[in-house]
Amino acid sequence: GAVVSQHPSWVICKSGTSVKIECRSLDFQATTMFWYRQFPKQSLMLMATSNEGSKATYEQGVEKDKFLINHASLTLSTLTVTSAHPEDSSFYICSARIAGRRYEQYFGPGTRLTVT
Amino acid sequence: SQQGEEDPQALSIQEGENATMNCSYKTSINNLQWYRQNSGRGLVHLILIRSNEREKHSGRLRVTLDTSKKSSSLLITASRAADTASYFCATDLANAGGTSYGKLTFGQGTILTVHP
Numbered sequence: 614g615a616v617v618s619q620h621p622s623w624v625i626c627k628s629g630t631s632v633k634i635e636c637r638s639l640d641f642q643a644t645t646m647f648w649y650r651q652f653p654k655q656s657l658m659l660m661a662t663s664n665e666g667s668k669a670t671y672e673q674g675v676e677k678d679k680f681l682i683n684h685a686s687l688t689l690s691t692l693t694v695t696s697a698h699p700e701d702s703s704f705y706i707c708s709a710r711i712a713g714r715r716y717e718q719y720f721g722p723g724t725r726l727t728v729t
Numbered sequence: 730s731q732q733g734e735e736d737p738q739a740l741s742i743q744e745g746e747n748a749t750m751n752c753s754y755k756t757s758i759n760n761l762q763w764y765r766q767n768s769g770r771g772l773v774h775l776i777l778i779r780s781n782e783r784e785k786h787s788g789r790l791r792v793t794l795d796t797s798k799k800s801s802s803l804l805i806t807a808s809r810a811a812d813t814a815s816y817f818c819a820t821d822l823a824n825a826g827g828t829s830y831g832k833l834t835f836g837q838g839t840i841l842t843v844h845p
Contacts (some may be wrong), residue, residue: 619772620773622744645831647832647833649835654840655837656817656835656836656837656838657772657817657835658835659832659833659834662832686776706771706772708772710831715759715775715829715831716759716762716821716829716831717774717777718774718833719774720764720771720772720773720774721771722771723769723770723771725769
């Protein structure tokens with residue numbers, strides 16, 4: 614149980630275009646989802662916290678107009694990278710927390726974004 | 730500033746040996762968690778230790794927590810080639826009342842290589 618999927622697993626796009634990444638909790642309801650980015654051989658950096666039905670909370674230094682997050686249902690959150698640039702190339706990972714379980718997060722397999 | 734600092738950054742051992750990784754942090758925590766990441770993949774939760782616990786075991790894993798030194802260690806006993814991965818500690822910070830903020834701050838990670 615507690616499986617989180619991400620789609621796509623990898624994507625290549627051109628500079629200036631927008632890319633949408635989906636994060637789904639497959640067998641549980643997730644009131645809270647988190648989005649992280651990870652550069653090669655580095656740690657995960659939290660970008661934003663997404664709560665179902667409300668606006669996402671962004672970490673300091675993360676542009677909310679560039680990284681649009683929508684958590685429209687208890688099983689789906691999306692991250693849209695708008696007007697992508699090569700420096701946005703990274704590994705994006707989402708995690709989801711089961712409603713009522715404050716401490717446990719379940720991670721998706723990640724999405725590799727390459728902007729050319 | 731980075732909450733979790735891990736050492737060593739890389740560890741190379743032979744199968745059957747024990748592997749110890751350390752994590753230090755700066756501020757008060759509600760709990761500390763250890764995760765494993767295979768190259769280019771998502772994270773797998775290994776173990777969670779609460780701030781009022783000192784030691785926890787799970788199979789071949791042993792985690793210790795010293796809140797006075799703000800440090801934790803992960804010991805993998807009788808390592809196997811399949812244990813080769815990156816290992817991250819993640820702190821769940823506590824507010825003034827000790828309650829979790831519910832979001833994780835990851836350390837830089839230790840790359841473990843176990844040679845058959």
